[in-house]
Amino acid sequence: MSPSGASDAERDRDVTSTRWAQRVEEARRASDPGMLVAGIPYARFLGISAEVVDGELLGRMRYADRLVGNPVLPALHGGTVGALLEITGLMTVLWNVDGTGVPRIINLTIDYLRSAATEDVLAQGFVTKQGRRVVNVFVRAWQRDREKPVASANAHFLVGLPEIEGSGEE
Amino acid sequence: MSPSGASDAERDRDVTSTRWAQRVEEARRASDPGMLVAGIPYARFLGISAEVVDGELLGRMRYADRLVGNPVLPALHGGTVGALLEITGLMTVLWNVDGTGVPRIINLTIDYLRSAATEDVLAQGFVTKQGRRVVNVFVRAWQRDREKPVASANAHFLVGLPEIEGSGEE
Amino acid sequence: MTPAGDRTGPISEARPRLDVLRQICMEGIPLNRELAIELSDVWPGGGLMRLPYRGDLVGDPVNGVLAGGVITALLDGACGMAVMAALVRPAAVATLDLRIDYLRPATAGRDVIARAECYRLTRHVAFARALAYHDSPEDPVASAAGAFMLTRRHRKSS
């Protein structure tokens, strides 16, 4: 909230935007969203990747013991499935919406539908609203059976902002 | 929260449950969800009805000037579209889930997708998760073009509770 | 993933004028007039609205409890009002989404009050929350969280 903090954030974001723009271009040329996901340390930490299969962008979280939230059931931690939904949502925006500005997440609501077994999780996103400023994405996550989702999320992203914006309050 | 208030609520709900059970039975026999909606004063106030068209349950809110939220655009008030989504969600649970206990709404999130013009609004719900205790319903509202929804909602209902439950805290 | 709310702006410190907001939120909105919703108080970034109990707003005539949708309309309006009370410069406010948790049934025959606050204001997006209650926000009947899009008409559209 301090002026210096704000200008740091400003500079950081500009650097981020430029980097992102380049990465998005490269990934699109290679038709490989995984290149973008690989640049997110937390995605690596959770074993999350993305790929295009039969023209569909899919997110995947590889099972590892560290993802467990309930060792008794056992079940994956809801927060890891939430992160997969969020990252897949972001990729869906980058893949379907023109422009290379960094989409900024406004909010998301995660619905937990079934307990997630200790195995891989897949996810796919759908753009449900594309406004000039706001994109709404619905994402579904499943394990073996696509028709039995373990969780879904509805997320809003802010898009279409210029790469470098003049500073300005409010 | 007072003991007397709690027992009043208890008694009221028991009466309500019995009435609902009868009404739900009657409406199902007549294949007319509108009979249920007509019993909700606020639905009448907003001009909301329900009908089964080609096997699909549809909610409808008839346009009236009182529904306007923004006279400049002009556009319907989001709260009225929210009420249509909520009532259609409830009807979807009653129509698709066995048992005649009163579904109790836990929560809902409304996404506003487009400004709603000053004309009728239609809505349809889909059960997205049916647990023993919780039913998750997705509802979409549109005006002339079903492919251009004006709003959608995701709601949780508590179901499958016995008609008359012993009292008990927590 | 960078959150949207990264350009924090000050919430107006000038006390919003109750009469101006009342005109916008009440007289200007037919549904609020129909529901007889009253803007009771307003302060920087927040305010209070009251919905008088009325039999034609109940969800079930047997128990006389107000319909959930009435409380949704009240909370929706209250959150939007809080955003307007937070703005330094005027903007068009559009609800992106609104979550309502129904905590317990309202008590039949009693008015419902909504206390709303805009707790984060950024250039493009505002966040608000509200509680609906009879006596005290400590004992709510419903709670709401919403995100709002801000559009300033005097800026060039891009």
Add this chain to the structure above:
Amino acid sequence: MTPAGDRTGPISEARPRLDVLRQICMEGIPLNRELAIELSDVWPGGGLMRLPYRGDLVGDPVNGVLAGGVITALLDGACGMAVMAALVRPAAVATLDLRIDYLRPATAGRDVIARAECYRLTRHVAFARALAYHDSPEDPVASAAGAFMLTRRHRKSS
């Protein structure tokens, strides 16, 4: 439509035992151990959790800001913990849904604290909310609202 939360129960007034909840929330949950999340404090119906900053949890290596998903995991865990801290009798707690509003990016290099409270407890459903912040819940980076299903195993299933 009758809200679900109509059988209000008392939130436990006994101070929950930090060591017991710590065992359940921390040692018992591999992800929390991996993230080095710490249960700092607990009280009836609420508590504090701290997530230490770490480079491998960031969303973008350029700016070093923690990924949104890390904060989601923290807020999810904190809300669940608050529900457990509110229970008088033990129950299985399952998250029905969780809404997260991202208010501003976390500051690179800084720990994030989540303050959560279960603000309504009913027989079958509990409602919790939480704020994630660095210094003060008055200046949050994210907020959460969730609904939780309670299942008591000792009751006969029906």
